[in-house]
Amino acid sequence: MALRTLTPKQALEEVDARRRDGRLDSARDMAAQIVEQAPEFGPALHMLGLVEFERGETVAGEALMRKAIRLLPDSAEARANLGRMLTRAGRYREASMRSRAPSHRTRQCLHRRLLATTLLSWARREMDAGRLAEALAGFSRAEQLDPYFAKAHTGKGFVLYMLGDWPGAFREYEWRW
Structure with missing residues (x-):
């Protein structure tokens, strides 16, 4: 599926569908293309961070999720996903603080x-x-x-x-x- 024929929302939905189907490499490639074209697009960074984390790239996934949260400070979903990442890494206290930290x-x-x-x-x-x-x-x-x-x-x-x-x-x- 050509990325330039899709709207940003459709592209992210496609990445998420691939992720849910277990096609993590394909989802990662597509999400990376979106981020390459729009490096400050928070939803794409969020999705790429989630895919990287699910691929086992925990450090990269966490870094991308933190960047997404800086761009989307009111995204409860991104905060919850960061909390989940930190919990899986055994960083429970930080997970509790980061996933609930109120935005500005x-x-x-x-x-x-x-x-x-x-x-x-x-x-x-x-x-x-x-x-x-x-x-x-x-x-x-x-x-x-x-x-x-x-x-x-x-x-x-x-x-x-x-x-x-x-x-x-x-x-x-x-x-x-």
């Missing part, structure tokens, strides 16, 4: 949720003290940080209800529907 984006999301939770607590105190404008601002900011934070929507809806903005309050209560 995951850490950002956790930071945003923590900040939104802090703002939520502050907004509730403002609401309890009767400072509704400040509470509304706090709930709104928490909602901006994490649009799917139900407690921020509920708090904002409650403040809008207390301010007499019933349509706005119901919009916040029904935001998920």
Whole structure:
């Protein structure tokens, strides 16, 4: 099958099919061609690393998988495969850390949720003290940080209800529907 007639996705699917069929040398050759044409294509590096590992080239497979993870920091599959490689090599502690290490984006999301939770607590105190404008601002900011934070929507809806903005309050209560 000529590589240039396939899309990148089709080429990777073909490599994976060959790998699953046990044709590891053929899968390796095709994956290497893809990487040669696009050396920074993370999915191809991931697949080549997996094939190399299954061929018994553990050092090369691990190096390729690490490079793929640098290019695809949010790829849970690549992290899981690296963890599997490290486990098979007897490096259990590193396998545990590497396969679960959160990406930069995951850490950002956790930071945003923590900040939104802090703002939520502050907004509730403002609401309890009767400072509704400040509470509304706090709930709104928490909602901006994490649009799917139900407690921020509920708090904002409650403040809008207390301010007499019933349509706005119901919009916040029904935001998920």
